Amino acid sequence: MSAAIHALNGNRSPFPLPPVSRPKFHGSEYSHVRVEGFNSLVKYLARLRRDGTISEDDFNALVKMASASFVEVEVSNRIDNILGSKALNKALNDQLLRLWG
Structure with missing residues (x-):
């Protein structure tokens, strides 16, 4: 594995990546931030490939990993949002039933 791949695995990237933890703002906004971060990463890797800093094999491996x-x-967050929405709806319905019951 090349130094470029080790650097990505070690999270020592020269550009900011969005954090993995859940944000405090709406999921679709965070998704947009992740898309922009991913696009920036691919552009950066393409530039490294054009400049000859990384090989074609390293480029392909890094893009595949990213x-x-x-x-x-993305899939995990969408599943979490769906499950979270269902849990919230159930909790609200339970509270309403207690108030009316």
Whole structure:
């Protein structure tokens, strides 16, 4: 594994990436931030490839890793949002039933 891949794995990237923890603002806004971060990463990797800093194999491996990570976080957050919404609706319905019961 090259130094570029080790650097990405070690989270020593030269550009800011959005945090993995849940944000304090709406999910769709955070999703947009992640998309922008992913696009910035791919552009940066493409520039490194054009400049000859990383090889074609390293470029492909890094883009594959970044894509897999991006998709994993997006799917996980969407599932969490759906489950969270259902749990909130159930809790609200339970409270309303107690008030009316």
